Amino acid sequence: MKHFRKLNLGSGSAHVGTGHVGTGAFARPVGICRSPERSRGGSSTAVSFAALLVLLALTTACRIDMHEQPRQNPLSRSDFYSDQRSARPPVEGTVARGDLRADTYFYTGKIGNNPGDVMPFPITKEVLNRGHERFNIFCAPCHSRLGDGNGIVPSRGFARKPPSFHIERLEKAPVGYFYDVITNGFGIMPDYASQIPPQDRWDIVAYIRALQLSQNATMADVPAGQKIPSAPPRFAEPGSGATLPVLAPESESDTQKEEEK
Incomplete structure (x- = not known):
């Protein structure tokens, strides 16, 4: 008596046996059998993945450190330009934002x-x-x-x-x-x-x-409602934050003096 199960794995099939083939002294276990094509494909995939990891590592190591970036220091000498100025003038016709000056x-x-x-x-x-x-x-x-x-x-x-x-x-x-x-x-x-x-x-x-x-x-030239008292303005003390003349309220003694005049 014998029993057998077959498992198909892709194009390169593998046969998985369970139980025994034969009876008695002639019975033998059945193991896993992989095709040669399947074994070679797995090895190739592993090599490609390893190569990709190495490439990523090399790319990361080559990034530019911003502290050591190629640049020109302000007002420094430059051997790249013929006039040796690192500060470049604006291109002819350049208009600063908000400064079109059409009027x-x-x-x-x-x-x-x-x-x-x-x-x-x-x-x-x-x-x-x-x-x-x-x-x-x-x-x-x-x-x-x-x-x-x-x-x-x-x-x-x-x-x-x-x-x-x-x-x-x-x-x-x-x-x-x-x-x-x-x-x-x-x-x-x-x-x-x-x-x-x-x-x-x-x-x-x-x-x-x-x-x-x-x-x-x-x-007479002053519009109605725009006239101010005829008394001279009294300016605020320095440091008070006032930018315009501040009229101080007149005291009763000042009013009496004006009436006597």
Whole structure:
């Protein structure tokens, strides 16, 4: 009596025997028989896998260490470029983000070669407030807060006194002239192109024009609801953080003195 089970494994079949073939003294166990093709295929796969691991290891070992990356140090000598400069100038025609400058008048204040006499945007209270703030920061040290040229810098002898904004020549000057002077400088005055953005330059120009008008204005020129008390402003103490004149409340004694007068 005999029993036998056959298991087929792929193209190279292997026969797995269970039990015995034959009876009695002639019975013998049946083992596993693999075909030669199957044995060679397994060996080839193992070799390929090992080669892949070696290739991955070599690739990982060749990555660039960012501490030792090929680069040019700022302002260092370079033997790669003919002019030996490591800092390269922008390609011709390069436009910085947000600096397209399609509106030529806004960035130059000129129409052709002549200064224009029109603001590139409406003058609002916000524009004048911004111009007032920027004027006090950048211009008042030489031109004074009134624009008469008696700033603290020339009064201490550190620079020549600038002309007053209230002389006839500057009162008749177009707004583009002031913008151009702020941008490119004039005489001993340096340019402020790198310190004051174009929008702020126009805000300052608008405030200068308002400052000029204020020196020759009357109370009748002040719009209704814009008038302030006639008492002189009392400035806050230095270091209080105030940037504009602060009107202190009048005491009863001050009121009585005004009535006696």
